Each structure stands twice: as structure tokens, then as C-alpha cells.
Amino acid sequence: MAESAQSFDLITIDRTGVDLYPLRSGVPLARTAALRGTSGRSAARVAVAAARLGRTSVVVHADAPDYFAIRAARIFWVTGTGLSEEPSRSATLAALKARGRAGTTVFDLDWRPAQWADSAWKDPEEARPCYAEVLRHATVAVGDLDACEMATGSREPRACAEALLAAGVELALVRQGSRGVLAVHRDGTTAEVVPGPAGTADGPDADADTDMDDAFGGSLCHGLLSGWELDRTLRYATAAGRPAAGEGPG
Template sequence: MADSSQPFDLITIGRTGVDLSPLPSGVPLGDVQKFGKFPGGSAAGVSVAAARLGRSAAVITHAVDASFAIRAARILWITGTGLGEEPSRSATLAALKARGKAGTTVLHLDRKPALAHDTARKDPEDARQCHAEALRHATVAVGDLDACETVTGIGEARACADALLAAGVELAVVKQGTKGVLAVHRDGTTAEVPPVPIEAVNGLGADDAFGGALCHGLLSGWELERIIRYADAAGALVASRPADSSTMPTPEEVEGLLNGAPS
């Protein structure tokens, strides 16, 4: 946590929760005898990931008068699921307006079709309009290709990234699974990073590790390709581990994977 007189490096707004993971990993669900309980939720996971990398981070999970902290934070991270229904939609949009594009504002396009409040499942046009409003206030958009297509209506990665830039952001990051990650900046800088080869154990938390590491790289002022490679490696590390937020990687672990050391 940061000193109360200092702005946070990162504030996330969104959900927290508890993830139940089968123990041991790699066992068919029908044969699982017990589950491990781990802190979860996208907003919480991104904050934990950034904190593990040495950043001061905080999470806002319900409507509070935090406009000063939101404006002062070096990065504000919001989630697409927060736009799903009221009252979180109004609270999220109010936070974006209070932010006023101060610093870096990241919109995570984290569509969750299995959740009851997935707006795109209920009303795709409403989802597009709501995200369009949010994108006008954001400086970075990040999400997998499916979520980005839901927002833009475009299924090809580069065209989708261009559409996100046209919607108002300065940096668009499109994750393409086995095809790697594409990042395009408004200044014309582009990074295309192949996936890190790992044996996936648990998909929970990989997106959050990517997000926390993305924020760390942006705060560090690195060039775009280094940021995306670092974030991709952080996500891969968590995907190779049985838990999520409790196994977010340290800087040494990320650098070790990038340099070929065992994880």
C-alpha cells in the first residue's frame, strides 16, 4: 500500500471474489477430492499482480467518494464487466469522468459470457454503446480478440486494434491466444509478440497477471515490445501454476522466464 499522502501507482475498480481450484491440478473434475480456496476477481487480481512487481496498488469494489484518489493514481484500471449492469455501470462511468484522462486509464475488455450480467449476451448493441462511451475516457484498451470483437464488431486483430484507437484510446492491446499478442499505439508503434511456450495448468489469473505486468511496464516507461513481452510472460507463469492471485510472479521470476531460466 502507498503512504496515504502519496498517490497510488495503480487503482483498480471492479470485482473481487474467491476462486476454487481443484487439488491436485491435472485431475479430471469427477475425480477431484478437494479444492483450494484462493482470492480472486479481476480487479483484485490485477492489483495483486502489480503489487508483486513492486507497485503500490489499491482496489475499489463499491461506490465511494474516491474521486481525488482516482484522479491522482498514476494508472486507473476498470473492467468491462463493471459496465454490465447497474449500479456498477453508472459508478464506473462516473469514475472515468472524474478521472478526466489524467494519467493512464486502462479499460479491460473482459467479457464473461457465463456471468448473468454479461451485457453483450443480453443486448449486444447496448454493450457496444456503453463501451464506446467508456473508450472515450480511456487511454488504453486491452482484451482478448473475442471481447474486442464484441466491442468493435471486427474479428481481425489489426483492424480491431485500429477501431479501438479510432474510438479514443492511445494504445490497443489485442490478445490472440495461440497467435500471441498484438499491440498498436496511436503514434504508429506496433508490437507483435508470440506466446510464451508453457504447459497450462490453470487459466484463472493469467489475464490478471498480464494486466498487472502491463501496468508495471507502462509505469516503467519501457518501449512497447518490452512491455508486451513482459506482460505475456507474467500471464504464462500464472497459467502454469495451480492457483492464481496467490502465485502472481515476482520481477525475478518474469525476467527468468524471459531469459530462459526454469520457472
């Protein structure tokens, strides 16, 4: 394959789509005069969040992935949702194989059962081997408690992190909603951050083009690319992706 003209800080691969919402709340869809379109939570929005922090970011699609660019990227970001159907599943696995262990590969566990409804692997026990295959290629795993439980069979945060490390990653991050985020590195380094009140953090806020999860992801990439210590990276990303008031622990 011909070499790409540019190497990127971040390349993501995932579904892309637009969610439509009525401009007026409480009005049935049939009576809605206007809709607002916004991209749903996805790795594309992680790329947007990283780009807002000055990082060169692109999104690749399942139909034409550039494997050279994927291998050359400093961070490659894949998601559990990207595994839920074809051709995204095969493209993601092929891209991981082409990348090998080059750079940092982040696996956003992102377990959404509704996305797997038409898959032969719609049951967590059936989908878990697919997750295990990706974890063998990934260097970083991040997910909320539901996703971590699906991937590891455990819901206790420390046990989840240890299981993800045993599956092959070097850094595991377990998001617990308002209880914060636990990060455990293979070298024994750990960090745990509980988000502060809105308006007190120094990370970039989520906005109309990124939600809290995606702002967390983009900021996590920024910290990893900056070579920050784990505690600083986690605090920065948690500040960006702090949960809304009253959000539960997953």
C-alpha cells in the same frame, strides 16, 4: 472531497469474489469434503500482480470510491465485467468522469456474457454503446479476440486495434492466445509478440494468486509505469501471461 494521504501507481475497480473448487478432481460437489477458495479473474488480481513487481496498488469498491485518489493514480484500471450490473456500472462511469484524461486509464474489455445474463444489455449489440462510452475515457484498451469483437464488431486483430484507436484510446492491445499479442499505438508504433515456451521468458510467472490474464495486466502496468518502449513492455507482459500449451487463439 478531501485529498488522499497517498497517491498510488495503480488503482483498480471491479467486482471482487471468491471461487470455490473441490480439493479432489472428479468428485461431485455433494461428496466433496473440502473446498479451496481462490479469487477469480478480476482487476483485484491485476493489482496483486503489479504489487508483486513493487508497485503501490489498491482496489476500490463501487460503494465508496475515492474520486480524488482515482484522479491522482498513475494508472486507473477498469473492466467490462465491472459494467455488467449495478452499482458497479454507475460507479465505474462516475469514476471515469471524475478522472478525466489524467494519467493512464486502462480498459480491460473482459467480455463475459454470463455476467450480463440479468442485464438489459445482455446482447453484445446492446452492450456495445456502454463499452463505447468507456473507450472515450480510456487511454489504453486490452482484450482477447472475443472481447475485441464485442467492442468493435470485428475479429481481425489489426482491424480491432484500429477500431479501438478510432474509439478514443491511444494504445490498443489485442490478445490472440497462442498466436501472441498485437499492440498498436496512435503514433503509428506497433509491436507483435508471440509467446515462447514456458520457462524461457523473463517476466514474472502467474501463480496461485494471479492467473495468466492478471499477470499480463500487472506486468503491462509495470512496463507502462517504467516508461519502457512498446516492444519491451509487450514482451515483458506476454512473458508473464503466456498461454498454456495448446491454448487456442481466443
